[in-house]
Amino acid sequence: SQTIHQWPATLVQPVGSPLSLECTVEGTSNPNLYWYRQAAGRGLQLLFYSVGIGQISSEVPQNLSASRPQDRQFILSSKKLLLSDSGFYLCACPPPGRSTEAFFGQGTRLTVV
Amino acid sequence: AQRVTQPEKLLSVFKGAPVELKCNYSYSGSPELFWYVQYSRQRLQLLLRHISRESIKGFTADLNKGETSFHLKKPFAQEEDSAMYYCAISGGYQKVTFGTGTKLQVIP
Numbered sequence: 001s002q003t004i005h006q007w008p009a010t011l012v013q014p015v016g017s018p019l020s021l022e023c024t025v026e027g028t029s030n031p032n033l034y035w036y037r038q039a040a041g042r043g044l045q046l047l048f049y050s051v052g053i054g055q056i057s058s059e060v061p062q063n064l065s066a067s068r069p070q071d072r073q074f075i076l077s078s079k080k081l082l083l084s085d086s087g088f089y090l091c092a093c094p095p096p097g098r099s100t101e102a103f104f105g106q107g108t109r110l111t112v113v
Numbered sequence: 114a115q116r117v118t119q120p121e122k123l124l125s126v127f128k129g130a131p132v133e134l135k136c137n138y139s140y141s142g143s144p145e146l147f148w149y150v151q152y153s154r155q156r157l158q159l160l161l162r163h164i165s166r167e168s169i170k171g172f173t174a175d176l177n178k179g180e181t182s183f184h185l186k187k188p189f190a191q192e193e194d195s196a197m198y199y200c201a202i203s204g205g206y207q208k209v210t211f212g213t214g215t216k217l218q219v220i221p
Binding site for chain 2: 032034036038042043044045046049090092100101102103104105106107
């Protein structure tokens with residue numbers, strides 16, 4: 001079965017600082033990968049998805065970017081964090097054989113101060 | 114574009130009462146619909162999928178294409194059902210889009 005590793009689990013960063021959140025997947029190859037943000041009152045918002053190395057689709061305009069340097073690695077970044085970037089960030093990919101579903105990592109709680 | 118609407122942010126019911134969490138969707142083709150659940154301090158996880166026509170933990174959901182709805186139902190709520198519930202849709206490119214979620218609070 002697959003596993004998703006996200007780190008760090010929690011992060012407190014000052015406004016204007018850079019960000020790098022990493023997600024790695026094991027137990028599957030060439031998966032679709034997703035970054036979601038869960039914010040109070042706004043539900044679960046799809047930020048980016050990737051169907052392969054170097055292929056990134058952005059769902060909403062924002063202060064964040066994503067990259068996929070390796071098949072099972074997905075990185076969420078920002079050059080300068082805003083207060084509004086605070087939230088719970090989840091990496092996800094489909095379970096093997098179930099391409100229309102999402103299996104989630106444990107998430108990263110980001111607080112921008 | 115695919116879209117999911119969950120009109121209720123919070124739903125409070127008494128233990129033993131029926132539960133219905135509403136979900137409406139928009140998609141031009143034939144989507145797949147799901148319900149996900151997140152219990153306190155646990156990972157967000159799949160609860161059920163419409164194509165399986167299954168009952169999980171007493172919950173069922175029927176896809177109504179005429180009304181474009183996929184409401185989640187349970188005849189008798191239990192305290193352990195208290196959680197955040199998300200309706201989700203998957204259409205083109207296997208992209209999964211979630212609703213804003215409904216927090217279910219079961220009152221003892």
